[in-house]
Amino acid sequence: MNKIHLLIPCTARKTLDVPVSMNISEHSFDTLQETLENWEQAFSKAQKKVKAKDLYSGQTFAKLRLKSKELNLSLKILSAGFGLIDEETELPGYNATFSPNKNRIPAPKSSWWHAVNQSKLPSLSLKETFKGNQNDYFVVVASSEYLQAIQADLVETFSEFKNAPKRFAIIATSIPKPLTSYSTCFVKCSRQVLDHKNAKNYGLSIADRSITAIAALMFLNKIELTKPDFSDTISALNLDFAQLTPKQKQPRTKRDDDFIVDFIKNEILTGEHKPVSGAAALKIYQASGNACTDKRFATIYKQVKSEKGLS
Known part of the structure; x- marks a missing residue:
């Protein structure tokens, strides 16, 4: 060649x-x-x-x-x-x-x-x-x-x-x-x-x-x-x-406040470790197929942390 x-x-x-x-x-x-x-x-x-x-x-x-x-x-x-x-x-x-x-x-x-x-x-x-x-x-x-x-x-x-x-x-x-x-x-x-x-x-x-x-x-x-x-x-x-197909985004489900509170308590704010940031917590929530606006999630997350004495 x-x-x-x-x-x-x-x-x-x-x-x-x-x-x-x-x-x-x-x-x-x-x-x-x-x-x-x-x-x-x-x-x-x-x-x-x-x-x-x-x-x-x-x-x-x-x-x-x-x-x-x-x-x-x-x-x-x-x-x-x-x-x-x-x-x-x-x-x-x-x-x-x-x-x-x-x-x-x-x-x-x-x-x-x-x-x-x-x-x-x-x-x-x-x-x-x-x-x-x-x-x-x-x-x-x-x-x-x-x-x-x-x-x-x-x-x-x-x-x-x-x-x-x-x-x-x-x-x-x-x-x-x-x-x-x-x-x-x-x-x-x-x-x-x-x-x-x-x-x-x-x-x-x-x-x-x-x-x-x-x-x-x-x-x-x-x-x-x-x-x-x-x-x-x-x-x-x-x-x-x-032949490579674009990755399809999985649809996320909108949840009520009670569901979000329970998720934060049971999936994010567990154990004695320092709580993750609000942005990181939202990513964990979304990765599980759940939908929520940034502002709404941040408000609920802050509220739950306060109730648990973490803020």
């Missing part, structure tokens, strides 16, 4: 301290071009840099980086501040993000992505990267925000190189409208991925932020074991995920 390039998002956590000049909020000018020119200057003057693969310290990044090393993949990073970066490229500590905070890059995301990849910064577009590696394969792991940024770049790549769609696997929780024509490239993820029997095998938190990373590790394991072409692997994993 030809070389596989693994493209993963950068993380907010860095191994280097961030100098003031490498906060993009310090370069927020009226136009995107002004911001970019000042950002370029700040990058060129930054003194302390490390290889991109050693800069990011997030949990999901670490797991995917390790898998990349195990499988001898070419690791590349999707960076809000620097575009598409090779793992060996040296970068300083920096703060630039697609998320809504003070270091958010200029909108729209796709315009910034295009401008960065045409700038003096050490990045290449997806199109240029694929142009030089047309016999290789590309696994893109991206949040919705990153997909918004790179979608025009992907469309250009798929439009210009007719073999490109068969060479890409995009692991994401949504398919942007401009990319719906290329839906066969997508491993379609949802929260149900967290319910997969293998989801806990990767040492990642079973939380929304881990969905695409867990799906990516499953995808890479299939490639490692069977070495099929991407279309077969994408189809197999999508079928696997489609």
Whole structure:
């Protein structure tokens, strides 16, 4: 099989301290071009840099980086501040993000992505990267925000190189409208991925932020074991995920005050241990299939504790 390039998002956590000049909020000018020119200057003057693969310290990044090393993949990073970066490229500590905070890059995301990849910064577009590696394969792991940024770049790549769609696997929780024509490239993820029997095998938190990373590790394991072409692997994993059904919430029963009082006395305020908090008591009550508003339960719980001399 030809070389596989693994493209993963950068993380907010860095191994280097961030100098003031490498906060993009310090370069927020009226136009995107002004911001970019000042950002370029700040990058060129930054003194302390490390290889991109050693800069990011997030949990999901670490797991995917390790898998990349195990499988001898070419690791590349999707960076809000620097575009598409090779793992060996040296970068300083920096703060630039697609998320809504003070270091958010200029909108729209796709315009910034295009401008960065045409700038003096050490990045290449997806199109240029694929142009030089047309016999290789590309696994893109991206949040919705990153997909918004790179979608025009992907469309250009798929439009210009007719073999490109068969060479890409995009692991994401949504398919942007401009990319719906290329839906066969997508491993379609949802929260149900967290319910997969293998989801806990990767040492990642079973939380929304881990969905695409867990799906990516499953995808890479299939490639490692069977070495099929991407279309077969994408189809197999999508079928696997489609069979995961959402957990159905069990309906809770509304109870009268007497029932709630008895439950608190017999199931919660038992023994000589310090009573649990009101929020914890409500969770115990609800876990038993009972319904009650927060305010009503808190009032009754406080009353029962008082009667028992516990408050």
